[in-house]
Amino acid sequence: MSIRNLLDPITADGGPVELPAAEGWMQGRTVYGGSSALIAYVAALRKFPDLPPLRAAQIGFVAPVGTEMELRAEVIREGRNVTQVRSEILCEGRIALTAMWLFGAGRAPNGEHASPPLDVSVGAPEEGAPVDDRMAPAFLKNHYEVRHTAEQVEPGIPVVRRWVRLSDRSGLDPVEEVILMGDTLPPSAIRIMERPGPLSSINWSFNLIEPSPATRDGWWLAETASDHANLGYSSERLRLWNSDGRQITSGLQSVAIFG
Numbered sequence: 001m002s003i004r005n006l007l008d009p010i011t012a013d014g015g016p017v018e019l020p021a022a023e024g025w026m027q028g029r030t031v032y033g034g035s036s037a038l039i040a041y042v043a044a045l046r047k048f049p050d051l052p053p054l055r056a057a058q059i060g061f062v063a064p065v066g067t068e069m070e071l072r073a074e075v076i077r078e079g080r081n082v083t084q085v086r087s088e089i090l091c092e093g094r095i096a097l098t099a100m101w102l103f104g105a106g107r108a109p110n111g112e113h114a115s116p117p118l119d120v121s122v123g124a125p126e127e128g129a130p131v132d133d134r135m136a137p138a139f140l141k142n143h144y145e146v147r148h149t150a151e152q153v154e155p156g157i158p159v160v161r162r163w164v165r166l167s168d169r170s171g172l173d174p175v176e177e178v179i180l181m182g183d184t185l186p187p188s189a190i191r192i193m194e195r196p197g198p199l200s201s202i203n204w205s206f207n208l209i210e211p212s213p214a215t216r217d218g219w220w221l222a223e224t225a226s227d228h229a230n231l232g233y234s235s236e237r238l239r240l241w242n243s244d245g246r247q248i249t250s251g252l253q254s255v256a257i258f259g
Helices: 003-007 020-025 033-047 138-143 174-181
Strands: 015-018 054-061 068-078 082-091 094-104 144-148 159-166 199-201 203-208 220-230 233-242 247-257
Touching: 003 020, 003 033, 020 138, 033 054, 033 068, 033 082, 033 094, 033 174, 138 144, 159 174, 174 220, 220 247
Parallel strands: none
Antiparallel strands: 015 068, 054 094, 054 203, 068 082, 082 094, 144 159, 159 220, 199 247, 203 247, 220 233, 233 247
C-alpha cells in the first residue's frame, strides 16, 4: 500500500480522521516518525494551500500515534515573506505530535554560501549492497530500498550512512518525499550501545536547504551522526543529500536510549 493511501483521507477541515493505512507504517507502538511528521505537514498544507515554500520545521514526538487521530492546523503568524504554521496530531484526546512549519518566499540574495560537498566517497546507489533488513521494522522492509555506501565506517563510530529510496513514490511531491525520508535511518547511537535496547526519537528539527529538492531515480543519501551520547540520551545530526551529493536538509534530533 503506497504512502498516498495513508494521506488521502486527510482533508482541509482537519478534525477526527481514521487512517487505516497507518498500520503499514507502524514502528512498535507508533507510526514511524517520518510518516507521522508527513501527516502533520499535509494537514497544514491542505488547510492552507497557498503557502510559500517550506524552509524549516520543528517536530516533537510526544506520544504514540495510532490509526485514529484528530488533526489541527493554524497559522501562528503571517508576515510579508514568512508564514509560521502549527499543526498537531491528537490521539485519545491528547497531543501525540506537535509541529511548527516555517514557510518563506524567496528573496534576492544578500550574500551566498554553498553547503560543503560530501567529504567521503559513497559510490553510486546502484552499486551498493542491499542492507540486511531481517531485524528492521516492517514499514522499512515493505516501503523502502536501503543500500550500503561505498565507504565503511569504523566500528564504534556513531555514524550511519545509507542510500535510501521509496518502493513507491507515486503521488508525492518532492518536499513530502524529503520529509518522509529524512528520519528513515536508526539513530547512530545504536553503534555505541553497550547492550541491546530500544531507542526512541524525541524530536526532530530540520532546515530545508533546497526548497525544490530533486534526485535521480528516487535515491537519497541519509545520515545520522551522534555529536554526544550519555545518561540515556544522544544528540544527533540528521542530513540528507541527493544522488549528485547536493545537500538537501540539515537537521538535529534528540534520542532516548533505553536498556
